[in-house]
Amino acid sequence: MTHVLIVGAGPTGLTLAVELARRGVDLRIVDKFPQPPTGVRGKGLQPRTLEVFDDLGVIDQVLATGAEYPNVRAYKGEEVVWEGRLDELREPSETMPYPNLFMQPQWRTEKILRDRLAELGHQVEFGAGVIDVEQDADGVTATLEGGERVRSAYLVGCDGGRSTVRKRLGIGFAGETFDSERVMLADIRTKDLDRDYWHVWGTMAQHAVYVTICPLPHTDVFQIIAPGEGDLTALVAEHAPHVHIDEILWRSEYRVNVRMAERFRVGRIFLAGDAVHVHSPAGGQGLNTGVQDAYNLGWKLAIGTEALLETYEDERMAVAEHVLGLSSRLHRERRTRLSDDTNQLDLAYRGSALSVGERGGERLGTYFAEQRGTGFLLLSDTAADHGFKQLPPLDGQQGVILVRPDGYIGYHGEESGLSAYLSGFGIAAPLSDAAR
Template sequence: MTNTLIVGSGPTGLTLAIELARRGVDLRIIERSPQPPTGVRGKGLQPRTLEVFDDLGVIDEILATGREYPVLRSYQGDQVVWEGRMDEIRDASEGVPYPNLIMQPQWRTEQILRDRLAELGHQVEFGVELTGFEQDDASVTAQLSTGERVDCAYLVGADGGRSTVRKQLGVGFAGETHESERMLLADIRTGDLDREHWHVWGSPAEQTLHFTLCPLPNTDVFQLVAPYTGDDDLVGLVAEHAPHVRIDEIVWRSEYRVNIRMAERFRVGRVFLAGDAAHVHTPAGGQGLNTGVQDAYNLGWKLAIGSEALLETYEDERMAVAEHVLGLSTRLYREKDSKRGDDTNQLGLAYLGSPLSVGERGGDRLGTLFEEQRGTGFLLLADTAAEYPFKVLPPLDGQEGVILVRPDGYIGYHGDESGLSAYLSGFGIVEPRSDAAR
């Protein structure tokens, strides 16, 4: 029997697959599309996501092929009227090793993650669709479009905003779809613009944005984003507002409706929802893809351990975060705020109030010792003579009590050592399986 069946191979599903694979957990990941997508779609990787990608072993390739966001250059016709940044370039520090938003087309992010998953011995099964499933207290039985029936301990729906998994569970998807607020996305080629600027026609602040053309790193493609007015003529749109720019080729295009929704449950029995299957956002602030990666990073180590008390914390922790992030991205969208920084980098997100967060710093991101945290295990910061099945390091300067750092970099327990055993046994925490990743 397969331990976990993952439905969907976007960044969320792939992150979860890597998390499980490097712990030696048996898994399958299926994708109904016959081949990987080619469109840019999401392109911003937040600092917290970069920390996750460091831990997963893909950060070098992400940084080598991506770039920091370019300077915005605003035009009226062919005349430059303003230049400026949407984010402040910051220097790395001990507490923030990846301080800047990195631009990386989603198709390449997914390719890098698929390559990492292949190193760990697993492949995405393309052209395979989930057609139905049943579950009981002991397992889930999934029916695939190939006719195969798969028995698994857990099933995870990472299959997007139109999630088959969520619909079959009967979980509501509360929120709004704004039919009148649509955007056109396209990947285009043109030789008439430099690739060092993000080119903008119209004023976002005055809500008169006509279109933007953003050069994608290590490609010859620009991503075009424009409000959708019912006219599909991208060539005519560009010619009207920027007659000096000629579109040589439209490589890919899609229409986007503004959706703001969150699932009413992130878990039903042995079935979990993550990423866009659980929450969909406006594009403002670049939160959607990144929040999905964090869902998977939270869920992966809990599935590997598999205790009921631990799995129960997934919904509690991630629903609170999703609600906060949805509120943030909605506010930025309504205010037409294109700035990036502390509000959007996801470094300040925490699991305060979670049953898994105990003590003064329980639920906080540790924010240091990143090299020591790499891998699949817990980290214990304590001056102790006792033996624990974790990596043990001396306490931080000024630290009182012991600190147990979860595999996802957040503090689980902070308090007297005398209470640690009860905490560990209460959540069924044992040392994860061998670290095959590093």
């Protein structure tokens, strides 16, 4: 029996697979597509996601092959009417090692994670979609296309907004589909635009965008985003007559959806990423929230106690609800300028059963190098040896602080209460710090 079957090999499923593989958890990861998708859907990696990728051991590849977002050049026809940034570039700091939104085409993010997974001894099984799931007290049985039946202790559906796993569980997916708000995406080649700028045609006064053409880093490809539907070439010719599209490599159309699942877990089956929350594209939250789902769930599945697994739905549902509200508000306001409310650094798990004490649930925000790996971190200069990696307390810290493997503070309080906290969640011994 496989311990964890992951359904879906997008950024969410791959993050979870890497997180489990480096902990030595037996897993399979399957995907319905016959080969990795090539089109660029999401491309923005938020600062918190970059911290996760640092911990997973892929940050060097991400930074080497991506880029910070370029300056915007706005036009009226062929005339440049404005140049500037949609955000303020910041220098790295002790509490914010990756302070800026980073551009990385989704296909390349997925390739980097697949390569890391291969280093850890696992491969994605493409062309292996799940068509049915059943569970009992002892495990889950998934039926794959072709008839193979896979038995696992747990199953995680990371299979997108049209999730088969979610539908087979009968979980509602409440929200709105805005049929009148359609968006065209395409990857193109053109020789007529400077690759140092994100090119935009629209009206600043009305916050209306007709078409944007953005260079994708370390490629000869641009991504077009345009509201509406129809002939993309004609749309570009109408608003940017000096731009000729030499080749359309990939294109897609989608309707704006804002939805969240009523449950993130049923028994031994969990849901993550777009399978439980789909967003407006405003603010670049969707892909990043899915990565955080996987990062939250991975270490809990590795320990595997029911008390820990119960906290996944509680913690991530609250975050998803907040982020959906944020992206929807940005969409309504047609806000183009980026701000701190989208970087996901301030998201926390306050109020969770797993968060105890004054700072319980907060992102630690320091000791990033020391947090790399799979273990807990104890901040104290007086605590007895609990078997965790131990570092000096923070300035002004009262009591002890135990940092979860995902970088959030679990326990903050007197040392006398730490053992009861650990035993209450079945954390009998620390996870190994060896894996990176």
